[in-house]
Amino acid sequence: MAADIHKKKGWEVPNGSLVPADGQPTERSESPTPGLAQGMEPGAGQEGAMFVHTRSYEDLTSPEDGDVVSRSSEEGRGDQADQTSIEQISKDFSELSTQLTGMALDLEEEMRPSQEDKMDLSLQTARRDSARSEKEDEDVTMETWRMHQxxxxxxxxxxxxxxxxxxxxxxxxxxxxxxxxxxxxxxxxxxxxxxxxxxxxxxxxxxxxxxxxxxxxxxxxxxxxxxxxxxxxxxxxxxxxxxxxxxxxxxxxxxxxxxxxxxxxxxxxxxxxxxxARDPSFLMGAARCLPMAAGLRDTVSTCLQQAKAKSLVFSILLSRNQLVSLVRRKDQFLHPIDLHLLFNLISSSSSFREGEAWTPICLPKFNSSGFFHAHISYLEQDMDLCLLLVSTDREDFFTVSDCKRRFQERLRKRGVSHALQEALRTPFYSVSQVGIPDLRHFIYKSKSSGLFTSPEIEAPYVSEEEKQRLLELYQYLHSRAHNSSRPLKNIYFTGPSENLLAWVTSAFELYVCYSPLGTKAAAVSAVNKLMKWIRREEDQLFILTPQTY
Amino acid sequence: MFKKNMAPRRTQHVGAGPSTEQSYIYKVVLLGSTAVGKSSIAFRYVKNDFRESVPTMGCSFFTQLVCLETATIKLEIWDTAGQEKYHSVCHLYYREANAALLVYDIARKGTFARAKLWLRELEKEFLPDELVIVLVGNKTDLAAEREVTFEEAEEFAKSKSLIYMETSAKSNHQVTEVFMAIAHALLKQEQQKEPALRPQPWKKSRVDLQEPSNQTKKCCVN
Known part of the structure; x- marks a missing residue:
């Protein structure tokens, strides 16, 4: 069966000095329902993950919080979820329906945006554009200061x-x-x-x-x-x-x-x-990949892998907070939090667009006691493609800089520069490609790969306020699903402007937004179709074959 | 006397040019307080453009070719971050430099004092003739708010035998001239050197970095 292909022991992480001890499953689970067991879901990598394995959102925080109770209950839930299959979801939903109809009412009340909030949002957006110095001038005794979200x-x-x-x-x-x-x-x-x-x-x-x-x-x-x-x-x-x-x-x-x-x-x-407040990566504790043809991505990854140096630990190619490729040293895993911090660092500074930056950076989840040195540069002036080379040796600037040159040279030799540029031109796909009429948007996360995919946010979520409201809805569903005292596996939420569905298993998390006119039954059956679509497109939407040096 | 790790990158032939003229690679480092315009000066020189920039992280690296009548010079420009948290790694950036720009903001007296402190630090690290130092008073476009007079800075520069220039990266005043002055000073220094003291030309420019340098202490490496 297909299960055998995936049954690899790639999960075993030797607890080297650099890697924090983290709960790692020793083997992918053998489940009679391929596609849903962890490591088998759409988007799960074939060679093992690139990231420190985080089974759930709680995992990201629990080591510090020592929240043992919520963790063990989470694991118990996971075992049950292994039994879940697409066919079973409708059964689950009907079982839950009594409870949900009761809940939907007060949810609706809770989620309805008030006029006041809208005003606030626009204030926030305005501030985003202004420079830091103006922010400093803000009078803390003023009402506007108090009104921030x-x-x-x-x-x-x-x-x-x-x-x-x-x-x-x-x-x-x-x-x-x-x-x-x-x-x-x-x-x-x-x-x-x-x-x-x-x-x-x-x-x-x-x-x-x-x-x-x-x-x-x-x-x-x-x-x-x-x-x-x-x-x-x-x-x-x-x-x-x-x-x-x-x-x-x-x-x-x-x-x-x-x-x-x-x-x-x-x-x-x-x-x-x-x-x-606007990127679901942080909520999902995962990274989003730039959609591109699997062959192209593999070629780029190979070029990146070949441009290695002794001191390199991670080579990361990204475009506007979306991952293009990530090559890591064998046995060294990046934590999603560290990757998010790197993404944030790059997106917050326009200065990386010029020249080559060489900066000390600590990846706190990897090792909070020392600095790495990161070489950060954009590949072309007018292209949104940023290369991040993380080195352990601060003396190694010229060697690492040479890795960049070699990477670019290989890209040229393989003749993929042009295709790469094309892929960058379409950083998002449209939800209409899925072919489900009432479907407006979704977020799908593969837990074993730590990657998620999501289409472009389209009408009616055009304005910043509306986009933010959609993300808030996801945040709300996420918090209900991951509530430590009472976690939920399936949620169906009927709101005034849209219906949403959340489905959380041990292998994946799915949050779907539908038009408000659809029925619950239709929504549930659409999930089936959506999962099939994601499976079909997975090699474009995810990095299935992560490379190591 | 040369420091052990000083010599190799000093003079080297850059490829095989069509003419017989000399080619050199020099390391130039920009030092100074936060927001005095170090990145803007580098950006103006390399791209001939100006934009409001954000604080530099660590440092940025640029290269620029300068073609003079007698030689071709490749300047490797290290634009450092002025923030305090990077001071512990700054020696990494100015080590083995051939020239340094000490940049201050003519409209902020404190940055001039800081430039003097930088000079003291460099004096500890380098011998008097090892390093070409240019004191740069930036932001002449803010002349109305000037806090450091030209005379004061010039006198200080003279006493320490530094080159002194005032620039404005914003209005493109004298930025290229600063780097040209550096190029000429470096060439002059080169010609004054005893031929015997001149290090052998190196075939590849990066080689010395891969050799273990006995002076480095790895305190921040994992």
Whole structure:
């Protein structure tokens, strides 16, 4: 059977000094339902994954949170899900229907956007265009400042401001003092503050000594998801300083003003927050691939693989936050969080477009104690193709720079430059290609490969507000599906403007958006068709044969 | 006296040119505080364009060919980040440099003081004749807000025998001239050298980097 082809022991990761110990299944599961078992779903790589394996969203955070309970329940659920098949989904849905009709009503109420929110969104968009300096000028006593959808603050344990998303840190030092007082007050009681819920706001606290991160959100994200975003901010700071350096600094001087060291990189954090609000990669904990013909991608990957050097650990080719190819050193896996931080770094800085950058960077999930050196350059002036070469040796600039030259030369020799350019011209596919009339949009994630695919967001989600609203709907479904106390496998959500369906198994996650006129039965049967389509197109939408040096 | 790791990249023949003229490769590094215009100067010189730039991460690397009557010079320009967090890696960028631009903002006195500190650091690392240093007062387009006078900077430059120039990357004032001055100074230095002291021409430009350099301490390598 096909199962034998996929049954490889590629999952076994020798726990080398560089790789953090992580829950790795030793073998792909043998399931009577190929296509649904983990490692067999559409988009699952044939040679093993490129990333540190994360079975679920919880996996991304649980090692820090030590949330053992939610993890074990997650695994229990996974076993059951192995039995699930496409045929069974309709049965599941009918079983759930009683419960869901009850839920749909209050969901609808909860998700309806109010006028107030819309105004807020436009404010946010306006701010996105403005430069950081204007942001600094924002008066923190003004109503407009209070009206932002999501505030993020970072402070040191001494209560010193480190970062604020809006307004200058100085103006907020007393506010941050209050936040630290709240944290300390509860800590004195041997307790920890996690969140405050009041008046439509959620105030979420994440403590990562020596830093405290606080978000104040009016979005409908769950506390868990907001905390997850705060962790990203924490990792972003680590990627600039390393955990070792950060701790060392505060051990030396408790009231150190960390802004001195972070000066000039606020925009990277700003960009990360903006990106998380509009790119589903962060929500899915996965990377999106640029769709292209499998043969072309393999050729590009081979060229990249051949342009290797001793000190190289990862060679990554990307285009506007979409992965084109990733080659890694054997036995070294990249964590999706680290990849997202790299994507964010590149998208937040236009300076990489000129010349060749050589910059120290820490990949905190890989190894939070040291710096890699990243060689970052765009292949052609007017082409959105960025090459990222991650090296362990900071002295190796010229060797790594030569890898880039060799890669380009190989691309030319193989005559794929032109085809690559063509592929870049169509970075998204249209949902109409699937051929399901009521289907508007979807997100499909293959858990074993850590990759997801999603069509272009089309009408009626044209305006920024509408796009954001769609993502918020996905966020909402995601938070319900991954609620640690009561996770759901299947959700059908009927809203005023669209119907949505979520289906989470141990092998994949699928979120689908339909027009509001369709029926549940039609939606469920369309999933079947959609899965078949993804399977048929998987070699274009995913990286099925990841390469190693 | 040459430092051990100084010599190899100094003079080398770049390929086989049609003429018999000399070819050289020199490493030029831009140093200075945050937002004084280091990247803008590099960008103006290499691309002859200006744009509001964002803070540099680590450093950026450019190359530019300068054709003079007597020689062809390839400048390898290292544009460093001015932010404090990169200071620990900065020596990596200016090590083995042949020329340095100490850039300050004429409208911000503090950046001039910082340029002096950079000079002190370079003096620790290099012997007096090893490095061509140019003090560059950038942003002459902001003359109305000037905080460092031309005379003050010139006097300082004279006392330390540096080349001094004022530029504006924004309005394209004297940027190319700075690099030309560097090229000429480097050539002059080359000609003054005793032929015996001249290192052997190297066949390939990158070779020395692969050789283990005994002075490096790997503290940040995994």
């Amino acid at each position: 999501k505030h993020v603050f970072v402070l040191s344990e001494a209560g010193k401001p480190v970062y604020s998303r809006y307004g200058s840190e100085e103006a907020l030092s007393s506010t941050m003092g209050v936040m630290m007082a709240l944290v300390s007050f509860l800590e004195a009681e041997k307790n920890a503050i996690r969140s405050i819920h009041a008046d439509g706001y959620k105030v979420v606290f994440v403590r990562r000594s020596p830093l405290v991160l606080v978000a104040m959100a009016r979005t409908r994200q769950s506390e868990q998801e907001i905390a997850h975003e705060l962790l990203y901010i924490y990792y972003q700071i680590l990627s600039l300083l390393t955990w070792t350096q950060l701790n060392h600094i505060f051990q030396q001087k408790q009231n150190y003003d960390l802004r001195r060291l972070l000066a000039g990189s606020e925009r990277i954090t700003d960009n990360l927050l903006d990106l998380m």
